[in-house]
Amino acid sequence: MADRELDVRSEPPARRHDLILSTYEDLAQGEGFVLVNDHDPKPLYYQFEAEHTGQFTWDRLESGPEVWRVRIGRA
Template sequence: MTEALDLDVRELAPAQRHSTIFNTWTALGQGEAFVLVNDHDPKPLYYQFAAEHEGQFTWDYEENGPEVWRVRIGRTAS
């Protein structure tokens, strides 16, 4: 697994977070990933990815709170 960029959205306004995350994911090449750093469990974001990009992303928790969550989100080769 290659080194991934950290995308820390904790300082962004909540209304800006999902668009920033999806724009970052869209810019990835196949097989690339970034690490989302957040102040809460981004489980609703997972469900949005699953609904809109089924089979096209990976989702791996690296840290599960209680204050910081880190999730490696990747783009698959499909």
């Protein structure tokens, strides 16, 4: 089964983290989704590291300069 893609490029910046985190919360163990963003989501990584230490996976698939793709999973 292919991972769902969550493209947040058209979302208002203030809504993006909530949307991404709620998508993560809905995952079952071992599931993931591909985040598509218009900038490096490094601050989001730090938020996941602080709030979900050891409970998530983070795999960079594409690193700009216009599109960033990261697979985020529930470990």
